[in-house]
Amino acid sequence: MPLNLKHNGATDEGAKPNKDIIVDVQDLSVVYKSRMGVVRALDAVSLSIENNKLVAVVGESGCGKSTLALSIIRLLPMPPAEFTGGKIMYRGVDLLDLDEDNMLSYRGTEIAMIFQEPLSSLNPVYRMGDQVAEAIAVRESRVQPSLKKAYFYDKPSISPPPRSKFTLNIKRRSLFSEYEDRVIEALKLVRIPDPEHVVRRYAFELSGGMRQRVMIAMALSEKPSLLIADEPTSAIDVTTQAQVLKLMKNLMDEVKTSILLITHDLAVASQVADQIAVMYAGDVVEFADVYELFSHPLHPYTKGLVACIPSGFKDERTLTSIPGVVPDLRTVYSGCKFAPRCSSATSICRQKKPGLRYVSPTHVLACDLA
Amino acid sequence: MSRLSYVVRRMLLAMFVLFGVALITFTLTHAISANPVVAFLGKAASIHPEIAQAYIERFHLNEPLYIQFWYYIVGVLRGDLGYSWTRGAYVSNVIAQTLPNTLQIVFFALLMTLALGIPLGILSCRYYNRSPDHGIRAFYLAGICSPAFFVALVLLLLFSYFLRVLPTGGIISVEVARPQRVTGFIILDSLLEGNWAALVDTVKHVLMPSMALALGNFGYLVRLLRSSLLEVMQTNYVRTARAKGLSERTVFLKHALRNALVPVVTLAALMTMWLVGSAIFVENIFAYPGVGHYLAQALGNLDYAAILGITLVFTTMIVLVNLVADILYTVLNPAIEL
Amino acid sequence: MIRMRRTKISRFLKLYTSNVSACVGFSIAAGFVILALVVALGGYWVLPYNPLKQNVGPAFSPPSWEHPFGTDQVGRDLFSRVLYATPNALFVSAVIIGWAMIIGMLLGSFSAYHGGRVDEILMRVTDLFLALPGLILAIAISVALGPGLNNMMYALMVGWWPAYARMARGEALRISRYDFIEAARAAGLGSGKIVLNHVIPNLVTTIMIYATVDFGQVIMVYAGLSYLGLSVQPPMPDWGAMVNYYQGYVVSAPWLPLFPGLVIAIVVVGFGLLGDGIRDAIESQT
Numbered sequence: 006m007p008l009n010l011k012h013n014g015a016t017d018e019g020a021k022p023n024k025d026i027i028v029d030v031q032d033l034s035v036v037y038k039s040r041m042g043v044v045r046a047l048d049a050v051s052l053s054i055e056n057n058k059l060v061a062v063v064g065e066s067g068c069g070k071s072t073l074a075l076s077i078i079r080l081l082p083m084p085p086a087e088f089t090g091g092k093i094m095y096r097g098v099d100l101l102d103l104d105e106d107n108m109l110s111y112r113g114t115e116i117a118m119i120f121q122e123p124l125s126s127l128n129p130v131y132r133m134g135d136q137v138a139e140a141i142a143v144r145e146s147r148v149q150p151s152l153k154k155a156y157f158y159d160k161p162s163i164s165p166p167p168r169s170k171f172t173l174n175i176k177r178r179s180l181f182s183e184y185e186d187r188v189i190e191a192l193k194l195v196r197i198p199d200p201e202h203v204v205r206r207y208a209f210e211l212s213g214g215m216r217q218r219v220m221i222a223m224a225l226s227e228k229p230s231l232l233i234a235d236e237p238t239s240a241i242d243v244t245t246q247a248q249v250l251k252l253m254k255n256l257m258d259e260v261k262t263s264i265l266l267i268t269h270d271l272a273v274a275s276q277v278a279d280q281i282a283v284m285y286a287g288d289v290v291e292f293a294d295v296y297e298l299f300s301h302p303l304h305p306y307t308k309g310l311v312a313c314i315p316s317g318f319k320d321e322r323t324l325t326s327i328p329g330v331v332p333d334l335r336t337v338y339s340g341c342k343f344a345p346r347c348s349s350a351t352s353i354c355r356q357k358k359p360g361l362r363y364v365s366p367t368h369v370l371a372c373d374l375a
Numbered sequence: 376m377s378r379l380s381y382v383v384r385r386m387l388l389a390m391f392v393l394f395g396v397a398l399i400t401f402t403l404t405h406a407i408s409a410n411p412v413v414a415f416l417g418k419a420a421s422i423h424p425e426i427a428q429a430y431i432e433r434f435h436l437n438e439p440l441y442i443q444f445w446y447y448i449v450g451v452l453r454g455d456l457g458y459s460w461t462r463g464a465y466v467s468n469v470i471a472q473t474l475p476n477t478l479q480i481v482f483f484a485l486l487m488t489l490a491l492g493i494p495l496g497i498l499s500c501r502y503y504n505r506s507p508d509h510g511i512r513a514f515y516l517a518g519i520c521s522p523a524f525f526v527a528l529v530l531l532l533l534f535s536y537f538l539r540v541l542p543t544g545g546i547i548s549v550e551v552a553r554p555q556r557v558t559g560f561i562i563l564d565s566l567l568e569g570n571w572a573a574l575v576d577t578v579k580h581v582l583m584p585s586m587a588l589a590l591g592n593f594g595y596l597v598r599l600l601r602s603s604l605l606e607v608m609q610t611n612y613v614r615t616a617r618a619k620g621l622s623e624r625t626v627f628l629k630h631a632l633r634n635a636l637v638p639v640v641t642l643a644a645l646m647t648m649w650l651v652g653s654a655i656f657v658e659n660i661f662a663y664p665g666v667g668h669y670l671a672q673a674l675g676n677l678d679y680a681a682i683l684g685i686t687l688v689f690t691t692m693i694v695l696v697n698l699v700a701d702i703l704y705t706v707l708n709p710a711i712e713l
Numbered sequence: 714m715i716r717m718r719r720t721k722i723s724r725f726l727k728l729y730t731s732n733v734s735a736c737v738g739f740s741i742a743a744g745f746v747i748l749a750l751v752v753a754l755g756g757y758w759v760l761p762y763n764p765l766k767q768n769v770g771p772a773f774s775p776p777s778w779e780h781p782f783g784t785d786q787v788g789r790d791l792f793s794r795v796l797y798a799t800p801n802a803l804f805v806s807a808v809i810i811g812w813a814m815i816i817g818m819l820l821g822s823f824s825a826y827h828g829g830r831v832d833e834i835l836m837r838v839t840d841l842f843l844a845l846p847g848l849i850l851a852i853a854i855s856v857a858l859g860p861g862l863n864n865m866m867y868a869l870m871v872g873w874w875p876a877y878a879r880m881a882r883g884e885a886l887r888i889s890r891y892d893f894i895e896a897a898r899a900a901g902l903g904s905g906k907i908v909l910n911h912v913i914p915n916l917v918t919t920i921m922i923y924a925t926v927d928f929g930q931v932i933m934v935y936a937g938l939s940y941l942g943l944s945v946q947p948p949m950p951d952w953g954a955m956v957n958y959y960q961g962y963v964v965s966a967p968w969l970p971l972f973p974g975l976v977i978a979i980v981v982v983g984f985g986l987l988g989d990g991i992r993d994a995i996e997s998q999t
Contacts, residue, residue: 109622110620112619113618113619114620129612129708130633130707140619147620227619391841392840403854519985520933524940524953525975528963532971652847670852674942677856682852690845693844
């Protein structure tokens with residue numbers, strides 16, 4: 006898991022060279038400008054994702070994990086948000102350098118994303134089959150541009166159908182029927198029972214778990230190299246949660262894609278992740294292989310998080326929690342942001358911000374104490 | 376099929392409303408004066424008592440109120456709305472002649488409203504809170520806040536007097552041959568007959584009243600579309616569409632606009648209502664022989680049969696339009712529960 | 714609590730005054746109200762000329778310093794006439810909106826609170842009225858009652874309240890779900906007191922915002938009815954009626970029908986901007 010840490014003041018000592026990196030986030034900084042001030046959502050964040058691995062980013066609300074996810078696929082609302090530094094290298098290309106048109110060619114077919122609430126993330130007026138077919142059509146049109154058909158209202162090769170409010174499902178059916186087999190295949194891939202009926206359904210007619218599977222089908226049918234999943238299981242019940250996670254893990258092997266999983270739940274991450282990155286207040290504080298992280302958590306925050314997971318044993322009386330509150334992201338801090346809450350903080354911690362460094366070839370840490 | 380039951384329920388409601396309206400108009404005829412003969416025949420009643428007597432017998436005015444109401448309803452269902460003494464013809468006949476004209480301008484006004492309102496709504500959303508947005512707002516605000524007769528007068532001055540491109544009134548110039556009456560819509564009839572002179576001439580006459588109506592109306596559409604689009608562009612499914620790799624244009628047209636236009640359908644029904652109301656004033660200014668003009672005339676002369684008959688017809692039209700719009704809405708928005 | 718109120722109000726005012734169009738709206742609306750009151754109280758003394766007196770200037774004279782709106786065919790000063798008709802507009806709108814608000818709020822809230830049969834009936838009745846075009850209904854009733862300012866007012870009052878009742882009912886339904894209503898009931902308050910003291914005060918703001926924009930709409934409809942001759946009769950001046958009266962002169966003396974129409978438009982725009990401004994300011998706070 007080599008991170009390119011040279012620019013950050015830290016060193017690459019101990020890193021294993023690896024040609025297998027898909028995404029390399031280097032020193033990324035993002036701010037949001039609002040009426041209340043400038044919020045530093047990401048503060049020189051670094052992360053890397055290798056081929057066919059599942060990296061989970063864990064942290065509490067507001068730590069910047071969603072911002073990180075949206076930054077990679079460049080779907081941040083740009084008027085309030087701004088990139089103030091860093092690079093996002095995708096297979097050697099800096100995504101931040103691209104203009105919108107070029108970035109567009111990466112979205113969907115190289116980097117795909119699924120979101121937290123599948124009900125509001127699916128268009129309520131189109132059927133499931135049509136929405137999945139649309140995703141397949143995007144892939145088709147990119148793979149073979151001459152096939153770009155009239156259901157995209159771009160500079161088309163064929164003139165688009167007359168725009169009428171009353172086109173209803175006629176055009177949709179034609180889009181769908183062309184790709185019908187592949188849509189059914191995609192739904193079968195995500196283990197949806199009875200896909201022939203599901204394709205005719207609307208989003209509100211399906212259960213939460215089914216909707217999320219459709220979202221996954223939609224994303225994966227474009228055969229991306231990276232699938233970003235932003236809290237995909239937070240809106241679903243626990244049993245379905247486990248199913249969806251298992252599905253995602255299996256699909257990763259079947260489809261040969263990498264997954265970036267964003268979650269606030271360390272337990273969820275532990276079930277499926279190969280590597281876990283822990284974020285706090287806009288910084289990545291620890292990044293390690295999953296076994297390493299749980300057996301040797303080094304950052305005080307990580308230690309706190311691991312201790313918070315209820316062990317389920319009967320003699321556990323009280324639930325552990327981390328005292329204190331998350332810092333206000335509008336202020337600039339001179340030292341480690343976790344220092345106010347850290348039981349082992351020293352004066353050095355409060356003065357100098359610790360940079361990321363390698364503790365072992367598979368373990369990166371941003372703390373001066375370990 | 377729940378949609379079918381919804382349609383049936385809405386139709387029953389519509390009929391209930393129409394019944395209520397008939398009741399109201401009937402009550403009003405008797406509220407006007409104790410002696411409805413005077414009301415309906417005007418001055419003629421005192422001059423020709425035998426006509427008054429015949430009238431009383433014909434319309435059962437001697438019988439108790441509920442029997443009169445029964446006869447009234449039966450009459451209405453058969454299409455008999457009374458006799459209009461200012462025009463010397465049955466109310467239903469006059470309405471049958473003038474209604475197509477009004478429908479012509481209302482139809483063109485609706486088209487113009489859509490043609491003007493949808494692009495401006497989209498632009499307002501694109502340039503949210505910047506100068507084009509403010510400019511468009513000033514424009515449509517002036518439109519919806521000016522009384523219809525004011526807009527009509529301004530247009531009349533501008534196009535008929537200063538620019539001299541459009542005629543000042545009427546529906547067709549005296550010297551142009553009228554087409555055979557097939558549908559009652561002069562424009563359609565001219566088209567069917569191939570009578571190009573009449574077609575062009577009528578269109579010129581129809582243009583200004585339609586514009587006056589549209590200018591007073593398009594603001595509602597712009598306002599609604601702007602807020603609807605702004606809301607839709609923030610939704611999660613638009614974000615998903617972008618994440619799928621669709622171009623901004625496809626996202627906008629296929630996902631955002633399609634959803635944003637749904638409330639516009641309901642608005643269209645309301646707008647038709649406003650257009651019909653404003654048509655009264657516009658037709659009056661342009662002396663355009665439609666139902667509105669007839670109503671204004673009837674008001675001036677206190678031709679009660681005409682006034683109430685027109686009220687009933689207008690209301691029926693509007694109830695029907697609302698019904699169609701409601702049904703259309705369920706088709707466009709499958710998510711709402713029937 | 715009072716300090717919270719005070720800061721809320723001052724923040725509202727700051728937001729409101731930062732919006733240019735809202736300030737314009739407020740000035741127009743305030744100007745209209747003040748003018749109407751001044752003319753109502755002062756009568757002829759306040760006006761430059763007697764609005765009914767003929768030949769105070771040459772007939773058909775275009776706008777000038779002496780006659781800002783010009784004179785009509787018998788030499789009456791149009792500006793004085795327009796001003797003289799202002800209190801009518803204010804009076805009619807105030808009464809109609811006041812009536813609609815009060816009846817609407819009372820009926821709507823009680824109906825929502827009680828639910829059941831009463832609520833059903835109210836819903837049907839408001840459905841009926843809302844399905845009818847307001848203008849047409851007002852015309853029909855006006856005709857039945859006869860011309861005149863008061864009759865027209867009654868006609869409009871009949872048709873105006875259902876929209877408010879519907880809105881109040883919607884809000885009241887929402888408010889009735891809150892726990893403090895349950896608490897009041899547990900404390901033994903009768904339904905009348907609950908509705909009056911707890912439900913209604915929470916609806917008042919929403920209704921008032923709507924009423925502000927609606928004020929302009931009433932003036933529009935009133936102008937329309939007046940145009941059709943259902944309000945005051947000439948020679949008494951009334952905005953809509955004046956447009957009708959002078960419309961024949963639109964080509965020869967365009968100022969005659971245009972100025973009354975323009976004044977109507979400006980006042981309606983004023984209230985529209987005022988209402989929009991209030992709504993924007995309140996929404997920005999949440």
